[in-house]
Amino acid sequence: MDQSVRANLSPYQTFSRAEWAELRRGTPMTLTIEDVIRLRSLNDPVSLAEVEDIYLPLSRLLSFYVEATQGLHRATSRFLGHSGAKMPFIIGIAGSVAVGKSTTARILKTMLARWASSPKVDLITTDGFLYPNAVLKAEGLMERKGFPESYDQRALLGFLSDIKAGTPNVTAPVYSHLVYDVVPGETVTIDRPDILILEGLNVLQAGRGPKDGKAIPFVSDFFDFSIFIDADDLDLRRWYVERFMRLRDTAFRDPRSYFTRYAEVGEDEAIGIANGLWDRINLPNLRENVLPTRYRADLVLKKSGRHAIETVMLRKL
Template sequence: MTCETVYADATDPVHLAATRIAALAEGRARLLVAVAGPPASGKSTIAARIADALDDAVAVPMDGYHLDNETLSARGLLARKGAPETFDADGFITAMRVLKTGERTALPAFDRAADATVPDAIEVPAEARIVVVEGNYLCLDAAPWRELHSLWDYRIALDVPIEELRRRLTERWLEHGHTHEDAVRRAEANDLPNARRVMDEALPVDLRIVG
């Protein structure tokens, strides 16, 4: 697989990605695009913009597959929420296989205010020829996540410097009402280790967006 690398401050990565994806989609019933990257890298924004630039395309997040807090507490994983092991990976993989068939599919969403998933909140109609999926671990080279690799028709990775991620993640926790000390602690203890894993254990992609 040959990977293109573009710099967001010098090139319009959305236009480039949309052009590549549109060419691949010709004559296809359903195309699945992965937008992978660490937390706070801008995945949801990029995925939405790519979907908006394409015909018959929708963007969907992976976040609806967070395990519920009760389950995480029972497993001693609540403090690690957002790590690979805190998602229903098998359920997500099954849903992506259904999406690949072109069938209408209902997917869960994640309500950040309630810190809980909302079942069947996102509908992907059969008419959607392109589904742009965004999430941290879509290209992670670890079981069972690597099973996704063969399902993606086009793979995009977002590459943001750790210092910028640290700034964004700290700001995110501040916006949720945490003190600066607690915001920094949460970013350093959980978010940034997850970010490093996303970047260090990634499978090959088709397009790498730096910035």
């Protein structure tokens, strides 16, 4: 098939980094290099230039989406004859382990909160909705941690339903990456934000709906805009192993760390362990569950082997 015909049939419009950067259209830069260093994750070398080229145009685009969605809500409320509660604009961010979801989520949260209108922006990760390790062990799911079945989907859907309904003071469980488990009794409270960012591996997952058609079955049903961060398998593996080795020299040395046993093994053994974890858990989850959701996103950010976003794909309306 001719490439131009293929492009016309695609549900996305594709931009190079340079083409996307031109869409900034004077959007002011509100982050400093110090902000970027503070917000980026371990082993994610996002630069100030990348923020200017990628995230400033994205911030401008999201401002249009938020304004349009709020306008639609007001119009619907007038039609129904009531004011209605404020409905937060929810952004979903999906992608593989080690691809940089957390960095993207934190940068967007900070940038959106610095709009001239000063909206209230909150960020939640789906990690808190993982079942506790005790439950995963009892169900034989520890090697499936991060797979869809390892999450309390009912609790996550209930949380999003309350947020979207404008319910005040909605709580979510807290996850500790240090102890690799949900923290018993610890919660975070989200109180009627203007914008909520939900970041997680499987937030764009879909499947068979309920046979009775009565339940809202998918997390993505609550999204107003969704982003998938994409990269090649081999790059993801390399970034995962590199991050594991850096954690081996830092966080894993904390006696409280679930992975402290890996801090003292030799370098070659540690690399072998990291590759084994990738092959047994993260790569199958990527291929079976995460990657198939890529083209459900409104925006796909494709990274090169340098861990930098080089291509942007925006869903056509």
